[in-house]
Every structure is written in structure tokens, then in C-alpha cells.
Amino acid sequence: MTVRVGVIGVGTIGEDHLRRLTQVVAGAEVVAVTDVDLDRARAAAAKYDVATVHLTGQELISDPEVDAVAVCSWGPTHEEYVLASIAAGKPVFCEKPLAETPEACERMIEAEVSAGRRLVQVGFMRRYDRAYRALKDVVDAGSIGAPLIVHCVHRNPTVPGYFQSESLITDAAVHEFDILRWLLGEEITTTSVLVPKRNRHGGDLQDPVMLILEMDSGAIVDVEISMNIRYGYDIQGTVVGEDGTAALGDQDAVVVRLAGGTTSPVAADWRERFSRAYDVEFQEWIDAIAGSGVPAGPTTWDGYAAAVVANTALEALRTGTRTSVKLVEKPALYDQ
Amino acid sequence: MTVRVGVIGVGTIGEDHLRRLTQVVAGAEVVAVTDVDLDRARAAAAKYDVATVHLTGQELISDPEVDAVAVCSWGPTHEEYVLASIAAGKPVFCEKPLAETPEACERMIEAEVSAGRRLVQVGFMRRYDRAYRALKDVVDAGSIGAPLIVHCVHRNPTVPGYFQSESLITDAAVHEFDILRWLLGEEITTTSVLVPKRNRHGGDLQDPVMLILEMDSGAIVDVEISMNIRYGYDIQGTVVGEDGTAALGDQDAVVVRLAGGTTSPVAADWRERFSRAYDVEFQEWIDAIAGSGVPAGPTTWDGYAAAVVANTALEALRTGTRTSVKLVEKPALYDQ
Amino acid sequence: MTVRVGVIGVGTIGEDHLRRLTQVVAGAEVVAVTDVDLDRARAAAAKYDVATVHLTGQELISDPEVDAVAVCSWGPTHEEYVLASIAAGKPVFCEKPLAETPEACERMIEAEVSAGRRLVQVGFMRRYDRAYRALKDVVDAGSIGAPLIVHCVHRNPTVPGYFQSESLITDAAVHEFDILRWLLGEEITTTSVLVPKRNRHGGDLQDPVMLILEMDSGAIVDVEISMNIRYGYDIQGTVVGEDGTAALGDQDAVVVRLAGGTTSPVAADWRERFSRAYDVEFQEWIDAIAGSGVPAGPTTWDGYAAAVVANTALEALRTGTRTSVKLVEKPALYDQ
Amino acid sequence: MTVRVGVIGVGTIGEDHLRRLTQVVAGAEVVAVTDVDLDRARAAAAKYDVATVHLTGQELISDPEVDAVAVCSWGPTHEEYVLASIAAGKPVFCEKPLAETPEACERMIEAEVSAGRRLVQVGFMRRYDRAYRALKDVVDAGSIGAPLIVHCVHRNPTVPGYFQSESLITDAAVHEFDILRWLLGEEITTTSVLVPKRNRHGGDLQDPVMLILEMDSGAIVDVEISMNIRYGYDIQGTVVGEDGTAALGDQDAVVVRLAGGTTSPVAADWRERFSRAYDVEFQEWIDAIAGSGVPAGPTTWDGYAAAVVANTALEALRTGTRTSVKLVEKPALYDQ
Ligand SMILES: [Mg+2]
């Protein structure tokens, strides 16, 4: 069975996913696209041989040729398209952030709970990364004992000019919020944000920041977010247990001895680091739809929880205090 | 455009490629299968939803629904199917070994040269491995200078009972023969085989062996082949240049600190180590067929050269002497 | 010139230093020892061929045969012996802690300032570790830019039964307090102590803890202290700069591939990890005395600052708040 | 007890050992020096405060103030001084090569055997290197099984202008000859020398070379000798056993992430790589003399065996054939 996908939004990330669904993933066919810029939608359709260009996302969602929807449009539009997909009973992949506000996420949760089944998957691609999966396997196996501390590092060489200090939390640290919840299988309960001396490359940006997160179990996490550290894109993570530790490997493909040093390359950017994770993310999404019909990836609840933690951390940044994460009660739908 | 593939031979490796073409690779559809064991062919067809089961490979090759052929049958049958595919003007992927003898490979070369275009790709999957590609990029960039020495290691934890001392060369070292030719862009000119003290786990098997290869440029290669080294499947390669060295990285996904040590897992077997390389191998094969129509991977010439080097090394093993590799003249078709 | 040393206190660490001064260090001779347990002093003198056993530390210090004093006795006695050594105008090495209280350290500072020259060196041996020195060289060279964040890890496999939660700060973290001041060349200004879920191996001990330190420059430091992590003794440190990072290497002496993994040993305890640093510490102390006469290692001021930071962190642990470090004005003597 | 040493030859290596015995090693005093250049001897004596300058080595050896002799003079003079030391019944450390010819070594063996006790230690400092010792510990523990293959790498960034192709064997590979015998506890039985394409930085020098050694047990060793590889001084060694492998660690002191890569420094030259091994070598030599009186390091037999293997390898290089190592019978004196 081929899953027929409609893609809403073919900007940078949307076109990349269109390419992925067309040229990388098995078992999928992109049958329809749309975009707020219809010329861009038409160009993408031509390039990837997509049959139909819809005028609106709503039209695409209701197209009977479309089995499943990928929402890659501007953040503020996510809620509308996800709710429409749920209403149409179609599986929907939504790029992060699931929505702009926790309240919008709650509305999606309510819609999905009413529908009585999970249809939504949020684009937290790190869960599909080979290194994170190997790390989780070790943690779950229990050999290092109960996790007590986690050290996270999230570094970018540069950021776009429009990047704000808040973006370190909403665009960058949000990936750690999700991956920590997944890795440890529990919720984040408090956030604090420490602001070190600024990197001269970052101008007015409060860069770096260090977040301190407390988990439901009492485990404590520190997260370094550095956005202008020049040398490369580097994601690190170490779980400190009672008996030992487990850390993401660097997955070095080559080791060079030259000019006084032994060197392995660091990824240049997030695309290079996580491109394979994106591929796996979409392959597993398609496989789940073609199989059980229920997406197995990050849920609406996961998108909601990440959004609430991000909001809480923004408040911690503003106030300089340790701030509690307040979640609504988790519907049973998400316990499965 | 979807490439419609027929698969000849659905034993272990054949079924794995059938799965790969169906569930992993984009742009491919397996439309026909056959096998010397027709029940096995029918079972595979049912499992992977393949439309047609052919009684013979020849029938499959001439099926107009089949755009391209994957030959995964028993080695001695390769020649017949490859020649038939060339005669039918269809792209054909042939698992290694391309043929049992250099003479059979030469007949394929002649057929392809007569046909005037390249149709054959041989299953040397290492060329699609991320680490080997990163290594080749460094070598080609020239920063380490001209390659002078290459150190290769090829280790298996265990081997099947039927494994012979000759198999260390024909089944194992043959991968190094191909990858060295590709990595350095030149032919192997002589082979020697050194026989160390035997591994007690290998019984009568002459295991390990160490091969010494001389390249056309004068570079010298040592290849350790160890088939019973228990700890895991481990492929290493280091190119020693005039100014520095470049080596395959271990691609560690996770690093664990436990019980007195810092440990990264080693692959358990070749499947684990190279499964992703096989995926990329088939994706690029399909992409090339759908694109230019000319496969971009290892050619008939490459299959021939590897076969001649293997034969030469077998003679070196038997005679205990340094033995010269004798190749026919390389047709211009393979210079492209 | 041979430096004639008197050793006060020949318990575990004292006897180890006696051995070191006798059997490892060039240019030194231990001419006198004493201990609160005179039998122990006599046994040590016999074992290491020391000429004189004194009844008291004061007597040893005033012995004209003694050029320099090593104070390795119980912490509460340090002040008396250091002050007496200063009064006698003799160089004195004092094991950490320099004194039990900041006030006692201040009295030593006053005595030394009155004497008009530096005579005291405190036993912070990490400054003599090859890895820390290589790390400092990189930081000082400036290539990674200004330090913004430092990540520290300090892990012990087990602790003695008498170990208290406060000891994680006064015995363990105190090493980080000193090394951070030395590495970054600046004072610590605030401390916070976070208390994660406890390690089941630690019983009632609050283990691990995570300290957050702010430096005068605005750099922020996190320090993980884990005292029961079983797998080994492990000291890590990473300085995050504006352009890159520098971290302590693991100094692996051997790498073993066995049983599914690639493993390097971790040190079993602090002796194994830092025994060479202790050797260098004493060699450089002796060399400085034989040379300029002024010890080049950690000063009374360094011992004082570490004591104040430790006291501040203890208060932070008790109160659960971020607590400021308050130092007296630094005498010019320590700017040299 | 202080061991009073006389040093013969205070050229580069001799002065370095004079410094070491004076400033690094405990329990030693250099009481006499001499040199073919007496001005150089007088200058060294003044610099390191040595009491006596002798006119000749023989005079130094017979000086009753001299307990032990260190021979650091020109190779051709070694035999005379070692024989004289044996005759005088004094322990003698002799820098490598022990002698210019196997015959000269045999004469030393005869003298020592006649004397009835071991007095000579040869300057193979690698046996004192922390990494080699850790490697030997693993091999001896038996966990990797019997050694079957050893891979060695010996790289220098540049060589002096007078360096000859033969020197790759006599100056460089000779260290591997000794360390392999020590590591595996057995003799080398045959040598072959392979000559790859030359490094352009080496001019007329046959650089690199690859040696193949067979051990008495049947283990096979490959040794890469590269003398102009620019990037640094790099010594590698991997023992391949039946169940696993063990390799020298790189002992990285610092790891830097900068400019697209993760880098650890490689040693600039042999001094940096092995300076600590030299220190330990002399400390243990002094300790053995002060203790049992019998040096515990590489013996006259070891110096002889290395010389024979080097001669054999030179013949292999000249003739291009596999050449057998022929040793005289080993006197029982060296079995202890
Ligand atoms: Mg995403």
C-alpha cells in the first residue's frame, strides 16, 4: 500500500520534506501540495511531479486523494490544519512547534480525545537519531542504574539575524525538552535559566544560556545552549546514573592525523547532523500509517508538554527565578 | 517514475534485498520474483506483495513489466542472468561475486562492450558506507598527500562451519580488493599471503591471514583477515599519506562508562555494520536507473578485477609466493 | 643543593609524601619527621631512613637541619604549624585544607604579609596534572575565545562510611574551586547547590549534588559531584569559549576490543588518577625552594579563597539559595 | 643510599641523561663525567655541579667514587666502556645501540657470563612507557587470547639530513624489535622489508618501509616506518589475539573542538612522546642498583638480539627476501 500524502507549506523545511517523501521514503507518494505562496507551491509540484496544487490547506485536507497530511507551514497556521486533519480523520504530521501556545495544543488534545484515536505526530526528529536511540537503549536496559543527572549541550555555529534571546529556548532548547521527556520517560517539573557572560559573536543576544531542569523523579538536568560557537553544530547528552553513565557518541566517520593533531570533523549544521533522523522519522511515520494506522512518534501531548516547558522557561528567563511547569491532566489516550 | 524491478533469487540475501527494494528504497517497485525453489519464490511474493512469480530467471528478464533486474541467486548462475539482462538491454544489479571465474567476467565485459553501454552494477556495498565515503573524500582532497601505505583490518566474530581457508580470500578479502581499487583509484598489481599462528577457535581453518598487496602506484597494503575473533565484526582502514593519515571512524553511537571502563559497542556482524550501506547502494542504483539510466556503482570491470585479484591471492596462498595480478586491457567503456 | 625537609604527620597521606620526597623527587632529603603518634613517626623514620624524630611539630620546625616543612597532619593543627614555619622563615608545604576556617587562613595571610614574602604552598595537586596543564595552555592561548561556561565532573566510585553530605563540598568540590580559579585566573563570586535524586548506594548521603558557580567575568560553571558511582574515579572538565571548547583528555594508556566493545580503563581511585600530579607537585616545590626560594604553587591566598568558597557553598546547601562569596581584599603579595 | 653515577659522553642524549640523573631521579648523584670533547665535559660538569671531570672513560670507570656508569658516548665506543665496567664489577647503563655489531654484543655477553652476574642495562626506554606497560599487562592477563598478529606504526615528522635508508631499520625499527620481544616474550625469527612508493619529503631516502616479522610462536608482525610524515611523532601498536585486541592508547591530555573539528594534539617528536619513559627508565635503574644491585631492564642479551634482528633486516632490505634471524644459544644468566 502506498500512503498518499498532502504537504501544506513548501518553504525550506516543507520542500525538504517533500523531497524526502518523494525520493527517500519507501511506500509514500506526495499527491498534493499547497502553500501560502501559490507560485512556490506550483514550482514545487512541478519539480517533484506532484499531481495537484490546492489553493488552501483546508482544501488539501479534504481532498479524498490525500490519505495523510504533512503540515510544514508557518507556526501560527498549525492549529487550524491539525484540527482540520483530526476532523477529517486523517493522520497528520506537524512540524514543531505543534502550536504557538499551550492553549492551542490543548485544543488539539481535546479534538483528538474526542475523536477517540491518535492522529497527530509532532516533528521532534531527534527521537529518530541513531545515537539518541542507542543512548535510550542503554538507559532503559538499566545497567547504569536510575538516572540522577543529565548533561546536555546544544551548540550552533551561527544564528540568523532575526534570532532573539527567547529563541534560544523556543527554537533550540525545545528539542532538549522533548528528548529529555522521551529519554527518561517522565515530565519536566521546574525550569531555571542562568545567563553567563555573552559571546561576542552574538551581539545583543543573550547567548549562551544554561538551563536547569528538574524531572519528576528528582533527576536534575543542565542544558547548555550556545548559538554562535563557530566551530560547528554539536549536540551532546550524558545520562548520569547510580552505577555509570551513558552518552551520545560522536559517530565519527573519519579520523585524520594531520598538522600536529588527530581530528574528526564536527557537523557543520543541524541538517548534516540530523538529516538521517528526518529520513527515519518520515519512513516510520509512513510505515505506521500503512500498518496500524496510528502514528508511533511524538504525540499531541508531547507537543503540548514541550510548549508548556518552553513557556515556563521563558518566564524563568524573564524573572530570573526557578519556575514550575504546570500541565493539565494527561488524557488516557496518551498512555498507550 | 517508479523503477519496476525483478528479483532473481530470494534466499537470505535476496529476500533482504527484496525487502529493501519494497520497504526502504524510494522510487522502486518489485514486480516479479523467481527462485530455483519456486515455493520460496511464491512465499516471498506473497509476503512482499509482488505481482508475478516467474518460473525461470530468463522468463523474468524478458518480462516487459520488468525494467531492471537484481541477481541474488547462487554464484554459478550469475553469468547466465547477467548476460541475458545485457542482451535484453536492462540494467542489472548482480550480487558479488559477479561470476565464479575471471573468464566468465570477461564474457560479461565483452557483451557489455558490444552493447555499447554499461548496464551492470556489482554488489560491493562498502562503496556506499558513510565512513568509507568520508575516508575517500579526505584522500581525494589531497591534504594527506599521495597514499603510500594502507592498513586494512577485516574481522568476524565467527564463521559458518562450511567456511574454508580459501573463503578468507574469496568471501572476505574480496571486499578489500574492491574498496582499495576504488579508494585509491588504481589497480592491484601483486598479492602475497602470510599465514600466522592459527586462532584456536578456527579449528583447521587457516585463520587469520595477512595479505600484502602492491598497487600500481607503488603503494603497499596490508590486510588482516580474522574470522573467529569473537569480540565482534570490525572493519578498519587507514590510508597513510606523505603528510598525514586518514582512517575509517568507528561511528560510535553511544559511549558507556561502567564497571571500570569507558566502552563503545562494536557491531555484532556485517549486517549491523553495513545495513545502511546496502540501503544506500540500492537507492542510488534505482536513482541512477530512473535518471541517466546508467548505473553509477561498481562495474563489470570492477567485478572482473576483484575476481582476478582473488584468484591471484588464492595462488599466492597455495604457493607461498608473491604473485602478479594479470588483467586484460581495460575497455574504454569503463573509463567513463 | 639538596633541600632538607621535615615532615609533620606521617599518616596515610603524610607517609605517602615522605616516600615521595625520599624515593621519587630529586634534590630532596627528609631529615626529620614527627607525628602525634610517636611510634608511627619512629616506624616511618626507620622505614625511610630519616635521621631525626621530633617530639613535636614546633620542635621540628625550629630544627636548624630542616630547610623546609611539609605539614601533613590533622587539619585542625595546620594553622599552628604554618604560622610557626612562617615565623621561622621556612618554606612550608601544607596539605589541603590550608585551615579549618577562613579566619585561620586570614591569620596566615597576615603573618606572611608581615614577613614580606611567600613561604606557604597549599596541596592542590591538580594544578600539576598533565591534562589540566594542557587544558590551561589551550585556554590561555586564546584560540577558543573568552571562557563563558565550564562543565566539571568529579566522580568517586565509593566513599568512606564517615563521609557527610557536607564533605561533598569540603573534601571533593574544593578541588574544583581551586582548579577553576587557577584555570580561569579569576575569583568565584556566587555558589548554588542543587540536590538531585539520591544514589541508592549512598544511603543517607545527599549524593550526587550539582553546584553552580559564577565567576567574576560572568562565566558560569556547573560541577557534578558524584561519590558512589561505582564505575571508577573520573574527573572531567570542559571550558566552553566563544569559538570552541577545550576539555581534559582521558589519557587512555590502552584500548581493548573484547566481548562486543571497545574499552579503555577508568582510574580506580584518586591515587591512580593523580599520583603523578603529586610527584610533580613535590618536585616543583623542591625545585622552587632550591632555586628562587619562593614556592610557585598555590598560595595562602588560594587556600583562603577555596576555604571561603567552600563555606559559601555549605551555606548554599543549607539554605537552598544562591550565596555570594565574600573575600577580604587581596594583598599585593599575592599578585606576583 | 645514594647511587653515585659517572656519565661517559655528554652530547645531546648524554647531557639530557645527566640532567635527568641530577634533577629528576631520586637517589642518584652524578659524581663524574667525561667526553671525547673535554671542554664539553667541563661545561656540563659546571652546569650540573659534578665534582670530577675525567680525561677518559676508562679513568671514570675505575674511579672508586663511581658506583655505576652511564655510557652515552658514540656507538663505536660502547663496547670498550661496557667491557671495562663489567671488568670493574660496576653496573652500567648503555644507550642503544649496545654495540655496532652482533659480535661486539657477544663479547659483552661472554664477559658478563664470566663475571657471573648481570651488570648491563640497554637503553630501550619504551619498556618504561606507561602505554606499553598497560598494553603488556592486558596481553599478559590473557583475556585477548594468544597473540596472532601485531600491527606497529612508527612515524617521525622529519629526519636529519644524514639519515640513510638503513637508518630506518637501525635507528627507528630497532625500537620495535626490542619492544616486540618484550611484549610477546619471545624471539623474532624472520624479517622481510617491503618498499612502498617513496614520500616526496624524503628525497632519496627509501621512506616509508614496511617490515614483516615472524615470531617464534608463529605470530606475524607488520611494522610501518615513516620518517617524514610531517604531522607529528606517532607510535602505535596493536596486538591481535584470538578473542580480542589491545592497542596503545593515545594518552590524550586535551581535546579541543575548534574550526570544524574535534582535535587532540599529537606529540611533536620522540622527546615529547617518551621523556617520561626516560625518567622512569633511570629511576628504576637507580632503584635496582640501590636495591638488589641487579639492573631489571633490558639486558645484554636483549641488546644482542635487537642487533642481530637489525642486521637481518638490513640484509632483507638489500636482498629483497625473507631472511632468518640466527641467534647464538641464550646463556642461562639471561633466563632469570
Ligand atoms: Mg523537526
Ligand SMILES: [Mg+2]
Ligand atoms: Mg554485497
Ligand SMILES: [Mg+2]
Ligand atoms: Mg592534595
Ligand SMILES: [Mg+2]
Ligand atoms: Mg633510549
